Structure formats: structure tokens, C-alpha cells
Amino acid sequence: MPTGDVRSMSGFRRSFEALMLAAGLCALPPASEAAPLRVVSINLCTDQMAMLLAAPGQLLSVSHLARDPRSSAMAQQAEHWPLNHGGAEEVYLLRPDLVLAGSYTAGATVSMLERLGIPVAQFAPVTGLDDMRAHLARMGEVLGREEQATALLAEFEARLATLHDPAATPPRAALYFPNGYTLGGNTLGGEILEAAGFANVAAELGLTRGGVIPLELLALAAPDAVLTSQPYPGGSRSEDIMAHPVVAALRAQMPMAAVTDADWVCGTPHVLRAMEDTARLRRALEDTE
């Protein structure tokens, strides 16, 4: 796992800084090789990893999504940190010595911050539990909190082991999200299903990553359980598919309602809660048979 996305000073930064200093507006803290002291996170998933691992006072701000209970598994903890909206200007004014960002979001912001000479550590979305372990270890390194990362991972492995409960013939489940999007085998969602003792219908249909299953194929696959996401307020045509009579009929056979919540979104130890909830669904399914 590369740790080298942390960028260093550029010529542009030097001249920009000189300009800012000349104008008497602000001064940047000196970049150092030691652990960063002023860390700002602008991505939902790096927010949560940083909240789990950062030393007191080390993390200055998290993104506004961190407090949204629909997408953040740590919405309550996020109350303790000031929010940012991921704009280059507001992040720069916090004078961070490290910015944590996702690798696909806010491309313009990240390149702007790098031009201003602020080191940015980018984290790609996790593709599974192994990837999650690597990300947490790397977050420990960039924050200078390796010990905490190791401890967190050890605790995670212990709880994961208690979940292990393979069935002879696992029931078949499908994740079904807006626009018919689903998750195949090599994804975090797919591995949560697997850890909870389900066979993933999307993997059966040949999906290894995320992708779309047409409603027809979902119906013909006749899964034992369909897990949809919680619709957002306001309504959209994209989400209509989760209320389609076919999906409703498939879900009506299930012993309990099941939706994927914020615990499914990011690669943090909170996926254990998603696994435990889903395992409960599996036991309920097995009891009804």
C-alpha cells in the first residue's frame, strides 16, 4: 500500500506564500516530517477513520457529511468537530498541515490545495475488508498513530471472528440500490453479506464489482432477501425502483425489513454493526424455513 500521496512544497506555493506573507494575511506552519498537528478531513470516509485514530486536538475539522446520520456511521461523534464543506478556500484558511481526501471526489479542490503547498493524503474507496485494513493502517501512518491503528484492527479481527457462522446452504441475498445498482463479490457490501452468512446474488450473476442488475434479472434470480437503501427525503425516480412492485413482492417474503444504512458506506470497524444486523436477518430467514 503506497503511503506516498502526501505531496510536498511546490514552487508555486513558495511564491504564493511569499505573496500572502507580504500582504500580511497569514502564515503557514512549517512542513515537517513529524506527525501532522493540524489535520482537516474533507471526505466522509476519511472523516470517520480520522475520528477513530486521531490524537486529541490533532483533527481540526471534518466534512459536513460526517454529521449526516443517513451516510455517516459516526454522526454523533462528529458533533465534537467543526464542519467544513470541502472548499479549497475554507480548508486553506484553517491552515492545515495535512488534508485527508477521497481519491475520486473534489478533484479541483485537491489540486488547488496541492498547488498551495498543503500536503494531501488521498484514500480510494475501499474495495473490501482487506482494503479496509490497509487503509486504516495507512491512516495510522499518516497521522503518526500507528499504535492506535494496530489496536483498532486487532479489536476488529476479534469481533469479526465471533461472527463467523457458516451455513451449509447459505440463503441468497441481493443488494438493490437506486437505479438498480448493486454490489458484487469484491466490494465492501458484498463482503458484509458474505460475513453475515449470505450468498450474494449479484456475484452469482457475474458481477465482481459494483454494477447494475436489470429488474427483470433480479426477479428471475428470485433471491431470499433483498436489501435496499433508505430513500432520501424529496423523492426521486432513481429511488422509485426500490419501491417497484417486483421488489416489494420479493421483500414481502422476508421475515423482517432490511435496509443498508450508514454502517455500510465506509470501510471502518463500524461495518461490524452492518454484519451483525445482516446476520440477524439471516437467522430470522433460517428460522422461518
Add this chain to the structure above:
Amino acid sequence: MKLVLGLSLTVLALVTLSLLTGPAEVGAGESLRALVFGSDGPLGMVMREIRLPRALLAPLIGAGLGLAGAAMQGYLRNPLADPGLIGVSGSAALGAVLAIQTGIAGSLTLGLPLSALAGALVGVALVLVLAGPGGGALTLILAGIAISALAGALTSLVLNLSPNPYAANEIVFWTMGSLADRSMTHLWLALPLLAVGMALLLSLGRGLDALTLGEDAAAAMGVRPARLRLGLVIGTALVVGAATAVAGSIGFVGLVVPHLLRRATGGRPAPLLWASALGGAAMLTAADIAVRLVLPDRDLKLGVLTALVGAPLFLHLIWRSRGERA
């Protein structure tokens, strides 16, 4: 008569083909049996709940749009008129989006199509006020373009302000239309308004025929232009409102179909109404089959295909009318 029979058979064949088109590869006999008699497995559900609503909505909406186009062109005596052009589609989409975002669509059974109808009526009423009493066809169409632009901007605004992260991505659905994953619920939502609107438009045939002789002659024959106009506006708003509420705004059907069928009906508006309804049904069903064959995984929008056919024809018509004036 031969034309109507031929078009009806075409529509029937296309609807059958539409029922047999889909990502699940199932034999034709097996799937039609599952449609009619049901089946033990999930195939019956696929046929009845996924493919049937789509195969019925496409011809119904196409018929409504073709009919509205023919009626409008007959009334305005202008082959460039299209429901989209007088602002009905755009303002219907605004009504539908407002109903969804405010929750009216969820709490009231017919909330969605009625709100789209209200939007369409407001749009048309505004156009008529702008065009003024006895306003020429050109003024009417220009006013319609202004209303379309305003309604389109407001639709985008409502979707951008929505708390739903998916809503803003759906501007393209409301401007281009699609029938992907529509259910029987949507069919039942659209059907009542579509049926009333189409009946109203079809009843205008005699008046439109008389109008071809000029407004004075028509008045002498007992046709009241104001009443004809009211029927046209309400009928069009009903049809386009209901269609847009469930399928988004699909353009050009009302432009292309009457144009193709005008010569075959001898240029008379009344038979053209019937022929355009059937022709519109055939065109939209064919387009809806094509979007599933061209890009099966991508929900290609219906309006993209109809515009690819319709826009060149529109340009051709403009070019020709320019030649006439020169």
C-alpha cells in the same frame, strides 16, 4: 380505412415485440404463456409487472402525443406545431416535479398526474394570454417557447434544491423521457387522464375540418372557434400532463407523426387525428424497443431517439417554409 387497419396491426405487432424484448433471455412462447396464464416461478411477475406496463405505456403515451400534435397542427394550420413547442410538456414536467418534491405525489393517489395537468394548464393559459385573443400562429409558438424555457429552468431549480441527492441527476429524465422500470401503478396513474384527453381531442375532428375552410366559413358552419380552442387546450393539457407525469417530456412525436401521415389522409384533420394516434403509438413503441436494443444497460432516454428522428425533419420543414416565402 386501410390505413387505420395497417397502423393498428403495426401497433399490435410492435407491442408484442416490446413484450418479448428485455435483458432476460426467455423464449417467446414461454414468456407469452407466463404473461397470460401466470407461472409458478418469477417469470409471470417479470412479464406482468415489468414488461407489460412498459409495453402498454409506450403506445398509450405515443398515441396521446401524436394526437395532440395533429390536433394542434390542424388548429394552428401550421405543420411546425408540437405539444412541446407551446410549452405544455415543459410546464407539465414542472408540475410533476413539484408534486414529487412536495410529497403531494406520495400522499394523494392521483396527485402526480393532476399536478402535471395543473402545470400544463397554467403553461397553456400563460401562452394564450401572451398570444392574445386571435393571436397568430407564430406569436403562439414563440410564447410557447418562452414558457418552455421558463418551465425548464424552474424544473432544474426545484431539482437542484431538493434534499435528495439523486433528484438533480434527473433533469435529463424530465427533459428527455424514459419508460425504464415503470410499473402498473404508473399506468393506472396516467390512464384516466390520457383517456379523457384523447376522447376530447378526437371529438374536435369536425371543427378542425371546418376550420380548414377559414375561420369565417367555420363560424358559418356553426363551429365556435373559442370553444374549439378551449377543447384543444384542455385535451392537450390532459394528454401531455398525464404522459409527462410518468414518462418525462418526450418531444417530436407530435411533430413527426402527423407530417408522415398527412398525405395518406388527404390532408383532412379529422382522419389525420385517428391516424396520428395510431402512428404515434407505433413510433413510440418502436423507439422504446430500440432504446433497449441499442444500449441495453444504460437507460438510453426515449427523447434522444425521437429527437434524432424529429429534429432533422423539423429543420427540413423550416427550410421548406422558408422556400415558400421567398
